[in-house]
Amino acid sequence: MSRCLAGGWSGFEACESVPPFPLVEKREKKKSARFLWVHHHHATEMMDVPWRCSGILIIQRQRKGVFDKPGFCFVQRVPMSIQESVCLKSKNWFQTGGTARYYAAPATEAAVVDAIQFASTNGLKIVVLGEGANVLFSDEGVDGLVISPKNTQIVCDAEGASITAGAGVSMPYLINFALARNLLGLEEFSGIPGTVGGSVYINIHYFEFMLGQFLTAATVINLKSGTALRVDRGWFGFAYNQSTLQGHEWLLFDATFALRRGTDMEAAYARGRQHEIERHRHRRYPTARTCGSFFRNFLPDELNAIVGQKKVPFVAYYLEKAGVKGELRLGGASVSHLHANMIVTEEGATSADVVAVSRVMQIRVRELCGLTPQPECRLIGFDAYPLL
């Protein structure tokens, strides 16, 4: 009973008589009152309300041995747009992990704000999710609300060369959209999966290019207050693998990118480059059931601490030397035979398998050069940080 009440009340309403719900469970009886519980399936079936609720609690107070007229309250209203107990396996590239207690996929700013308000009313932690190309959910899942923005509109500035894309737009789609209008620059990120939201969050990079260099403005929404702000590039504090979004206080709602308008010839060349990058990536990297590079490269100040090895920043270099590529396998997770820094899973794998493999990778690199690689992949829903 206490778990239900902790979720919040919609208010106590007196009713003339006990509503005709099947009272499937009788949870508690005290001297002064009795509490009867109506399961949410029955509650939502029988009440004409624009939201679901976890259940209805019917309360009858007892005075002088006689029970009062009953009153009832809805326990934890859930807006229709919010789903409960959603399996996360199909929502991330590793295809592992437990369930989200609540899940919302808002397409408008108002719907994002509604979801934030629901979380705040019910004291729920919020996790923002894009396409799940760079996350590992724990096998226990997320005891909170997962918000996956699905605003997929793209607005192209007809005169200039800028595009504003919703956080839910997939980057490969955006690149094709831009190239079809002779807008150049983003093709450098061809073959990188993910949404605009997740890509700005990590400031996706490929060789010398970083997404942040193209971003000029964005709309972000505060995850506590629901307030929307229009911000510029400076606000993001972009660096390698870094942006302000990583403070987990803001949700990116849309982003504006300044591109270069090219001639037909230049656009054809850019499309050729796009195909060449994609071909190259398909040859060199696994393209399913992985999060791409699991560990980030070493930062310049970390390199000074490397012992007994060349001071190479690429973590894959050390992993390859450590002999894990194509060799290390624990449960349903293994290090890809194509790339030493990429973990792949197979049917039946758990997130615990991925954690086990990545810990061994950390230990092997530490033994080799004295530094412990740190994940680029975001670990979500773990009670305690599971890596070294």
Ligand SMILES: Cc1cc2nc3c(=O)[nH]c(=O)nc-3n(C[C@H](O)[C@H](O)[C@H](O)COP(=O)(O)OP(=O)(O)OC[C@H]3O[C@@H](n4cnc5c(N)ncnc54)[C@H](O)[C@@H]3O)c2cc1C
């Ligand atoms: C095969 C493969 C190859 C890859 N190659 C590269 C590569 O070359 N370069 C590179 O940089 N990355 C690469 N990645 C990593 C991945 O593509 C990027 O990190 C991508 O941008 C993740 O986007 P996503 O929508 O899937 O984000 P998710 O994985 O869903 O989320 C990642 C993080 O972003 C946050 N987030 C998501 N959306 C929002 C939002 N709207 N507002 C605020 N926070 C948000 C999440 O909370 C989470 O912490 C690769 C991944 C794969 C699977």
